Amino acid sequence: MLNYKEFELLKDLLETSCIADIAKNSKYEVFEDENEINEIIKELSSRGYLENFILSKKALSELEKYKVKNAVILAAGGDEVSAKSVYSMPKGLFVKDNETLIERQIRQLHEVGIDDITIVIGYKQELFFFLEEKWGVKLLINPDIKKNNIYSLFIAKDKLSQTYILNSDNYFTQNPFSKYEYHAFHATVYKENTKNELFIEKNDFSRITKVFSGKNSGECVYGHAFFDNNFSKTFKKYLENQIDDFRVCMLFWEEFIYKNIKNLDLYAHKYNDDFVYEFDSISQIQNINTLFLDTVSQKINNTICAVFKCQKEDIKNIQILQKGLTNILFTFEIKDEKYIFRYPGDSSQFFIYRQNECVAQKIAASSGADGTFVYIDDSGMKISKYRQNCINLADIYYKDINFMKEVARKIRLFHEAGQARNDLERYFYDPVKECEKLFFEASKIKGNLFDIFKKEWQEIRLLQKYADMDGFKKTMCHNDINIDNILLSDEGIDIIDWEFAGFNDPGYDFGRVMAGLCYECDDARIDEILEAYFSRPASADEKLHFMAYSAIHNWYYVGWALYKESINESSRDWMIFFYKQSKKLLSWCLLRYEKKYKISREF
Incomplete structure (x- = not known):
């Protein structure tokens, strides 16, 4: 009968007869030192298990009792x-x-x-x-x-x-x-x-x-x-x-x-x-060299090398960023220039249309709305320039009216470039129907959300009907402009992350531009932002229209938050924020549309 250390030593001797190697290279902790190994060898030899460090038939027979099956x-x-x-x-x-x-x-x-x-x-x-x-x-x-x-x-x-x-x-x-x-x-x-x-x-x-x-x-x-x-x-x-x-x-x-x-x-x-x-x-x-790039589909290496005309060995300093609710991002360097690679997440495929994003991203680059663009494809893989020394917008976004006006002007550049094209209707994006899809999927887990929010859904559908009666010309829209998708650096302002883009009403892009945390519907700063967008004061009808689509924007993100939670992904405190914003805007807009179109509400 072998004890544990005797067994381990016989097992090691199957691979090497060098005592120093056994003591030094044991895969896990067994022996104290070479002296202990020598003592065990003497004992095993005396019992007929070893002959000049070679396992005897007796030893091999004994080991068979311990064979892994x-x-x-x-x-x-x-x-x-x-x-x-x-x-x-x-x-x-x-x-x-x-x-x-x-x-x-x-x-x-x-x-x-x-x-x-x-x-x-x-x-x-x-x-x-x-x-x-x-x-x-x-x-x-x-x-x-x-x-x-x-x-x-x-x-x-x-x-x-x-x-x-x-x-x-x-x-x-x-x-x-x-x-x-x-x-x-x-x-x-x-x-x-x-x-x-x-x-x-x-x-x-x-x-x-x-x-x-x-x-x-x-x-x-x-x-x-x-x-x-x-x-x-x-x-x-x-x-x-x-x-x-x-x-x-x-x-x-x-x-x-x-x-x-x-x-x-x-x-x-x-x-x-x-x-x-x-x-x-x-x-x-990142613990093992090359595993990250090798793992995230072989396409990543090929894509980077094709875009930059480089070899795999030229890709340096990979750092994974723990940021993003629908994607994982990592930075890398080529010839001392830093870039960001985005690889799309599974859950994002449900509500992101990659062809729409590709078209919008290229329009944004050509119009000057986004100067970070390097590469994008229909699968959602994307390469962008890394902006150094970006300014934290926590105390600027919403609060600095001049900054918000510059954002509005950037949006206008993009919208005008989109309106100049006549091939964008195939990228049509109906935010209310998209929101219905999110509610439907979330209801599979959370119960019938259409019943829970019956009144709000009636109001949203009615508001979209009134707003579309205004006859505003649609264009390619970002559809998700917020503090996380704006960069301010030495290079100026860039609007980034065009994943939710589509052919939509231009007012939808102001959901979190005009109706921020500290803005009430009659806040004069909203008028200033709209004036920057139109390059003139907005009419009362224009303001009403943009506020209506801001309400629709916020309601969509109620659906987004519910969907994320239904698949066990945290939406943090966004759900209550979007709900409150949409309710505030719905009340303000519906009252004015009923007066404008002389329509009485049916519910």
Whole structure:
């Protein structure tokens, strides 16, 4: 019978007979020093397990008791990075050096003779189907990816024996797997100043005694695990008895272990923090050189290189920006010039028309409304110049009337350039119908929102009818002008981010220009902004029309906020802001339209 250190030493001697290498290059903490290794070698030799550092038949026979039979890879998740992010793919399909993370794991398992591999899939499951034919793996479907990874293990419970448990987003710098494992364990890493990790406490024999969250630094579960036969048998019994408890199915499987820790012996194998990587947040993707650009579709490298006529190696200083409600942005440098690359997020595809954006962006560049433009395509990938030393507009937007007037003049340049074209009607954008789509989708989760806001919908539809009776000429519009989409730098004012653009009423572009946080409907500053736009004082009818479409603008964004929340994306406090703005404008405008057109309201 082998003890743990004897087993680990025999396993290491299968790879090398150099004691110094074993002491220095052990993948995880086992031996204290070379003296301890020498003592164990003497003991193993005396018992017939070693002959001149070569494993005897007795040793090889003993190791067979510990042979790994199979592996289960958990790849069903999509609730965080995968489901809503820029990548439009599950994390296991991120690419490093022309190899997906999950295929790297499969290859590393094959290298040590483990060919029986089961992958539990769920989110965008169809993207994994090719693995079955290419690698001979077995696929299991997790039908409910909203549950945590304990449910994926439940789906694969019949596969658990002498089994490696892997997460598809792991990247191992060296092959961590072996033909043999002594006991059930979980890889651990010591982390400083980290968030959202599960930490452990362990006894003197490295048995895990506690799994918990809430710390910033310490030893945490990180990477792969191994279940031996005894562990698997007990684990499955607990799993089958408890999985129907909704509090259980929302746990990480490591948390489930702690729930039953008295009868589940799981040990810690502590690795260096540069041995294994996990990708639980977008910023962590920068941990490995080239992974970010390789992952976000091969198109990114090709696009940058084609636009700038450069090589991949010329792309320097990539920094991911944690900003944007529908996209992920990253900056990069080419020949010491800084640019921003935008890659579109999944949820944005529902309410953004990329062809509209492409046309509007090019009109904005030619008209002088946006001087940052470099490149855009119909998929939504976009490159812009990075404006240095941009001024914070928090104390300027709405508050500095001269600045707001300059914004109005920029909008006018864009509108005039759009009106000069006669081919834009195919990009027609009806904000009320677009808002109806958002309400409809959000109602699937939140209940019938059309009933909840019945009065407001009646008023919005009526207001659009009155405003369209005014006969204003439509044009290409930005449709989302706000403080986040205006840049003020040494280069002047740029209106950016044309994702919501479309052929629309020009008044719609003033939704958050005229009706800001501190503006009332009769505020004289609104008259000044309109005068800057028209290059003359606006008539009462023009002002009414622009205020009406400002109301419609704000109501659309009530729908936007409701939709974002229905897919578990925060809209912060925007919903109440837009609701109040639209209600204020509706009341002001409808009263005047009824007087103007001598119409009595039917409700």
